[in-house]
Amino acid sequence: MSDGGSQTGLRMPEEDELFAVVTGMLGANRIEVRCMDGTDRTARIPGRMQKRVWIREDDVVLVSPWDWQDEKADVEWRYDKADADRLREEGHVQD
Template sequence: MSFLYEIMGDYGEFEEVIEGEGSENPVSENGEVVSRVKLPGKGEFIGKVVQRYGGNRMEILCTDGKSRNCRVPGRFKRKMWLRPGDIVIIEPWPDNDDKGEIIFQYYSAGVNQLRKKGLLDGLNKEF
């Protein structure tokens, strides 16, 4: 949340100052906006949505080379609108490695960062 207020500058005129604006998006030396991207944790994989089956189930091609039947948990049903080609983080079920749950969806900025880090090399290059 930023607040707008005016202060008197060095030469007597008023300047607008927006608090909190510079700290939200830090800029690197190259002029690029620095943003952090969520990485998969222990036991999680990055995957690509291949096909939607219906009933909140989808076929996901993972970076470990397996194709899993994953579902969207109820708490994410309205938040995640997934299409074929989207990049997600999945968590395989402990008892069945062929199934899993989708726990995070990447947007275009996150996908570009993952591509720069080389984390999407295990998937097809077509996206």
């Protein structure tokens, strides 16, 4: 296994984004996530993802924490099962 080239085609976090695991569904386009920095946040599913991307508990997502309110975030991306398994194998996401 190579030490960095294995992420080809996989969307990785930019500087203001974090990996997170969905821990609960709150309704009203909001979910509860556990971010990889150890913080639990309430994340908002943006309109561009609603009805197009189905998010469920235990999905791996990419979130962007709010600058002015650290306990909240916006969902930027949802990984499919194969990509999420790969992120777990590579150690980027811990359950």
